[in-house]
Amino acid sequence: MRMMPLLNRLLRYGVVGGTAAAVHIGVLLLLGQWMTLSLANPIAFLAASVAGYLGHALLTFREETGGRQFARRWLLLQYVVNISVCALLPLLKAPILVLVFTPTVLNALIWSRAARFSAKSRHQQNGQPPLLHADDLGLAEGVDAAIIDLARRGQIQGASLLVNGPSATAAVEAWRDLADPPPLTLHLCLTEGHRLPNAPDLPTGFGTLLLASILPWQRQRIAPQLRTVLLQQISRYRQLTGLQRIRLDGHQHIHIVPLVLDAVLDLARSESITWVRTTREPLPEGLSLKLWWRSLQTGGLIKWLVLQLLSGLAIPRLRRAGIPTNQRFAGVLFSGSMFGNALRRSWITAHSPSTIPRESRPVVLIHPARRHAASGMDQETFQQSVAFFNSSHRQKEWTSAQQL
Incomplete structure (x- = not known):
């Protein structure tokens, strides 16, 4: 009896092939x-x-796919691999049997892997949902209003506070007035507007601090100043919120740059840093070519690649330090346009197959704002965020989050 499912699968595979x-x-x-x-x-x-x-997704492996197509990247992978192999083998003067059966074996491996991936994705969709999180509370009145609105509706499970933002004080007061406020996280800001009173000057820009991470003389020069700025923002966070235990992430994900993470880990025990966000983001299924093109145009794919590498370096260090982090993440690939199908597919992909502790649950990141988001913003200090939060995309993220 056990042979029947295998024979049935082989028959279907042969028909499609x-x-x-x-x-x-x-x-x-x-x-x-x-x-x-x-x-x-x-x-x-x-x-x-x-x-x-189409045939293997809808017929051969229909139990795994549920009658849905594979993610399109499997088609691209299969095509590129087979074209490359079929072009290379004749040049190597491979025997006829190798020429005939190598593509067949490769296809079987690729489509089987695609089927397992689809089955895992379907299982996750029925599992525990991720945490929806909003960044940049305290940046501007329009941003705060959208985040507070989502929190009041129970549609976000956390927010990150820019302690040096112009509306930070009012935002925290509004947050406290919520009937059941979700957890707040310190949004470490080093790339713009980070100078609290008496703060030392630091090089600004993600790329600048990333480059400094691999230059020993720059690390030695910047590390003391970075420590001072981090301590000032932690102190300001405690002053505003009254919280002693620190959950931490970073504006523009600056906290997982190795030089910055060094400072975070150095202060983790003395400053009670109990959780740090990472950005290990699986690629979502079911995206249109238009969405992939949008990510490419906006630099999302490049950011995704860089932050995947940095998270891969950061996660083992956090584990060794005993600091929890989220298992998965979504929000880099479509940063700036997490609305519509991009948000829905990212949300589905981020589901966990089983129940896990809150500190390990995947995080889906949005940057919502109402109309005229930059009203009240310190536009000179936060120059990088003015256009970003004045765009209609911020309002679309707010609306799409209400519909999840």
């Missing part, structure tokens, strides 16, 4: 009448790949 081969041959014969074989063959192979992509 045979159909894809027939598509390949048919398109090749059709196009071969108007173009050279070297040009027609990759196009025919793409058509066959699409047939296999």
